[in-house]
Amino acid sequence: MKSIQKRFEINFEKVSEKNFELNFENTKKDILNMHSEEIAKELPNEPSYRSKQIYEWLHKKLVTSFEDMSNLPKSLIQNLNDNFYISAPTVLNRLISEDGTVKFLFDFGSGVVVETVLMTSNYGYSICVSSQVGCKMGCTFCASHIGGWEKNLSSSQILAQVYHAQRDLEARLGKENKIGNLVLMGIGEPLDNYDNVLKFIRMLSDEYGQNLSQRSITLSTCGLVDKIYKLADEGLAITLAISLHAPDDDTRKKTMPIAKVHSMESLFKAANYYFEKTGRRISYEYAMIAGINDSELQAKTLGTKLSGNSVHFNLIPLNPVTEAHLQKAPDANIRGFAKTLEKFGIEVTVRRNQGTDINAACGQLRRTRNETGNNRARGVSNGYKILRS
Numbered sequence: 313m314k315s316i317q318k319r320f321e322i323n324f325e326k327v328s329e330k331n332f333e334l335n336f337e338n339t340k341k342d343i344l345n346m347h348s349e350e351i352a353k354e355l356p357n358e359p360s361y362r363s364k365q366i367y368e369w370l371h372k373k374l375v376t377s378f379e380d381m382s383n384l385p386k387s388l389i390q391n392l393n394d395n396f397y398i399s400a401p402t403v404l405n406r407l408i409s410e411d412g413t414v415k416f417l418f419d420f421g422s423g424v425v426v427e428t429v430l431m432t433s434n435y436g437y438s439i440c441v442s443s444q445v446g447c448k449m450g451c452t453f454c455a456s457h458i459g460g461w462e463k464n465l466s467s468s469q470i471l472a473q474v475y476h477a478q479r480d481l482e483a484r485l486g487k488e489n490k491i492g493n494l495v496l497m498g499i500g501e502p503l504d505n506y507d508n509v510l511k512f513i514r515m516l517s518d519e520y521g522q523n524l525s526q527r528s529i530t531l532s533t534c535g536l537v538d539k540i541y542k543l544a545d546e547g548l549a550i551t552l553a554i555s556l557h558a559p560d561d562d563t564r565k566k567t568m569p570i571a572k573v574h575s576m577e578s579l580f581k582a583a584n585y586y587f588e589k590t591g592r593r594i595s596y597e598y599a600m601i602a603g604i605n606d607s608e609l610q611a612k613t614l615g616t617k618l619s620g621n622s623v624h625f626n627l628i629p630l631n632p633v634t635e636a637h638l639q640k641a642p643d644a645n646i647r648g649f650a651k652t653l654e655k656f657g658i659e660v661t662v663r664r665n666q667g668t669d670i671n672a673a674c675g676q677l678r679r680t681r682n683e684t685g686n687n688r689a690r691g692v693s694n695g696y697k698i699l700r701s
């Protein structure tokens with residue numbers, strides 16, 4: 313069997329040691345969460361260029377130890393060790409798929425356990441990060457909300473997912489391999505953790521850090537209308553992806569509780585505002601669910617509503633979640649749905665699963681661990697690859 317799948321068993325001793333360290337570190341400040349101006353304020357007796365040096369070590373060179381900051385004086389390194397810590401996760405599990413997809417289960421201590429997926433394609437490396445522990449939104453086709461919402465991730469905990477995956481990538485395949493795209497589509501609703509997510513985006517795209525183009529960042533929301541308006545006014549150049557998953561309010565309410573709060577009409581208005589303010593085309597995510605949202609009539613309904621708008625549709629064959637009892641739409645329905653939308657002038661991409669052999673759906677790895685104490689996944693991947701565009 314040619315599988316290169318690797319599984320890493322849990323080292324409980326190591327995990328509890330790390331958690332102890334993190335609890336201890338809670339008395340110190342999280343320096344990865346600070347802009348260089350914030351670092352400067354924390355170090356009033358140091359020359360101003362020091363904060364920029366420290367910021368670059370943390371966010372460009374991705375070090376995880378103050379000792380590695382070789383251009384700092386020893387006294388400053390001691391001060392940093394005494395008063396700050398660098399947020400970095402313990403890896404509870406790491407699965408590598410035959411297609412190169414890597415799924416991480418990260419533990420940041422104090423119950424903060426999240427998933428991150430690194431995907432590879434002809435366009436380079438993309439990462440999907442989590443923004444919350446659990447989720448309040450309750451979409452029935454998603455495992456992330458099962459067990460409820462627990463915590464928001466800090467900006468540094470979202471950054472640390474990217475930084476760990478980048479270090480892992482370089483260690484496996486060489487320093488020239490860089491993550492070029494990022495999607496906020498992992499566990500959690502990013503706009504429900506608004507301030508931390510915004511700070512994360514600004515720091516990740518900072519020229520003194522990873523300098524990732526904002527155009528390479530996609531934020532996915534289930535449709536928090538008021539926050540979409542706010543985001544549109546932030547002056548960012550990120551892509552907004554809206555999880556739509558239905559052609560009308562009644563169908564949407566069957567799988568997405570947020571539809572009871574915000575109508576599709578109000579969502580489309582907010583999306584248009586985002587497009588007007590940013591010039592960024594809206595991307596709609598549509599999980600194809602058998603017998604729920606996959607008929608030709610529903611495609612026509614959707615096409616009629618969005619015809620003439622500058623939008624892009626991603627049709628995603630549903631990744632079944634055991635608890636939801638929902639099935640993936642037949643391939644013929646997915647193809648037919650795409651063709652119908654295209655007749656209305658809408659650009660469509662049909663995606664296919666990546667990393668299916670590592671059994672790792674969004675939220676499933678963490679969910680399985682919470683239920684069994686076992687870090688092995690049993691779901692399917694939340695990574696997607698373009699099948700037809």
Ligand code: SF4
Nearest residue numbers: 447449451454456500
């Ligand atoms: S699809 Fe997104 S918003 Fe809905 S429950 Fe899952 S993580 Fe939350």
